[in-house]
Structure formats: C-alpha cells, structure tokens
Amino acid sequence: MSRPTDTKARIHAVARALFMQQGVQQTSLRQIADQLGITKPALYYHFDSREALVASMFQPLLADMEAHLAALEAAPPSDPRVLLGQHFDLLSRHRDLIVMLVRDFSILTELDLVARMFAWRHRLMTLLVGPAPSVEARVRAVVAIGGMADTAVEFPDVPMDRIKPTAIEAACAALGLPPAPRPPVRAAAKRPRRAT
Incomplete structure (x- = not known):
C-alpha cells in the first residue's frame, strides 16, 4: 500500500x-x-482545493528561499560571485516551479507572492551592493539578479550546470565586477626528439 x-x-x-x-x-x-x-x-x-494543492507544491521553494536568505544574512559578507553561485543553485533546485510561475502569472496572485518576491530581491540586493547603494548600483543589482533568474526559464532544455558559469559571469559584469581570473593554461609537454 x-x-x-x-x-x-x-x-x-x-x-x-x-x-x-x-x-x-x-x-x-x-x-x-x-x-x-x-x-x-x-x-x-x-x-x-486546487489552491491548497498549488500552495503545497510551492511550499518547498518558499521555505528554501527564506532559509537561503536568512543564512546569507547571518553569515559574514560573502564574495558576490560566491553568493550569486549559491543563489543560482537554489534557482536550479526549483527550476520547474520558476518556469511554472512565469508561464502562469495567476500563481503569483493565488499565493500572494508578488510582495514576497520583491522582498526577496531587495534582501539579495542588500547582500550584493550594501544597505544604501546608489541608484546605479541598485539598477545593476536588479539586472544581475533578474537576468540570472531568467536563464532558468529562457533555456528550459539546457542543463543548468552548463548555464551556470556564463550566467554568473554575466551577473558579475552587470554588477561591474572584473571577470573571474582564468586558470593558467598549461603548456603541452615537449616530446623528446627521437634519435635518427
């Protein structure tokens, strides 16, 4: 049974x-x-009810997001690239629900999520650019956070681990951060010459 x-x-x-x-x-x-x-x-x-079913489906995302932001806020300030990577991982875990939200905006109203999602974004912005950023810094943060989240929806058939490095670099560029250092290229070992 x-x-x-x-x-x-x-x-x-x-x-x-x-x-x-x-x-x-x-x-x-x-x-x-x-x-x-x-x-x-x-x-x-x-x-x-259908509303109870929808709420039950989205409860893991809501709980995960709250726990994620609370943990980031309680920890010492993190490198923005690391923070964005952790946030991307959370989006990856709930990709299907995020896609469902974007395809059917009625869910936002049904679960009263609009104000909650704006609050999440503002908390994440504060972690990225501080509590009193300039308008320019806030705009950059909105583009970084929103653009990174949109990749989950825009490329539904592309594995998230393939999207992640480019999405994070693009978000960092939007924030005005320098590119991540590339690992040094190892020179190919020279083959000893054969005696002729």
Missing part, C-alpha cells in the same frame, strides 16, 4: 505536468484525479 507522502508526490507530479501544459486556472481537480486513476474524493483527502 502506498504511503500518503508517495501519493502526494504522485499528485504533485501529475498536477505539475497539467499546470505546465494548460495553466493552473484551466486545470481542474477532476482532471488531476482522472490522470491519476483515482476518484475526486480520494484527491480531496490530500488536498481540499
């Missing part, structure tokens, strides 16, 4: 696929139940 957590994971997977395909507002709990091969009351046992 499957455990409740297994069933919830299956519900999340089917709902995610349908939400990505046709949007949250156009997907009913009946469609999700039919795809799962269960009755609607069985689905209601786990989620009493």
Whole structure:
C-alpha cells in the first residue's frame, strides 16, 4: 500500500505536468484525479482545493528561499560571485516551479507572492551592493539578479550546470565586477626528439 507522502508526490507530479501544459486556472481537480486513476474524493483527502494543492507544491521553494536568505544574512559578507553561485543553485533546485510561475502569472496572485518576491530581491540586493547603494548600483543589482533568474526559464532544455558559469559571469559584469581570473593554461609537454 502506498504511503500518503508517495501519493502526494504522485499528485504533485501529475498536477505539475497539467499546470505546465494548460495553466493552473484551466486545470481542474477532476482532471488531476482522472490522470491519476483515482476518484475526486480520494484527491480531496490530500488536498481540499486546487489552491491548497498549488500552495503545497510551492511550499518547498518558499521555505528554501527564506532559509537561503536568512543564512546569507547571518553569515559574514560573502564574495558576490560566491553568493550569486549559491543563489543560482537554489534557482536550479526549483527550476520547474520558476518556469511554472512565469508561464502562469495567476500563481503569483493565488499565493500572494508578488510582495514576497520583491522582498526577496531587495534582501539579495542588500547582500550584493550594501544597505544604501546608489541608484546605479541598485539598477545593476536588479539586472544581475533578474537576468540570472531568467536563464532558468529562457533555456528550459539546457542543463543548468552548463548555464551556470556564463550566467554568473554575466551577473558579475552587470554588477561591474572584473571577470573571474582564468586558470593558467598549461603548456603541452615537449616530446623528446627521437634519435635518427
């Protein structure tokens, strides 16, 4: 017999696929139940509304983002390149949810996420450019953070580990940071000449 957590994971997977395909507002709990091969009351046992299902799917992202920012704020100031790399890793872990948000803005309203996302960005900006930056520094930070996040959505079929180095360098360039030093190129070992 499957455990409740297994069933919830299956519900999340089917709902995610349908939400990505046709949007949250156009997907009913009946469609999700039919795809799962269960009755609607069985689905209601786990989620009493579509809103509760969506909130449950996004809870890991919300908790992860809050914990991520709190840990960064509690730690000594970090190198911006390291901080951006850690933030990119968080975006990578929740890429499918971020793509879903961008494809269906109704989720932002449904979960009351707009103010929360602006607050997250402002906290990250403070970590990158300090508590009282110039307008120019704030603009650079917005471009860096937003542009890096957009790569997760713009290139859905490209592995995130391939995108990461370029995204971080582009974000650092937007912040006005110098390029990362390149590792020295090792010269090829010379082959000894053969005696003729």
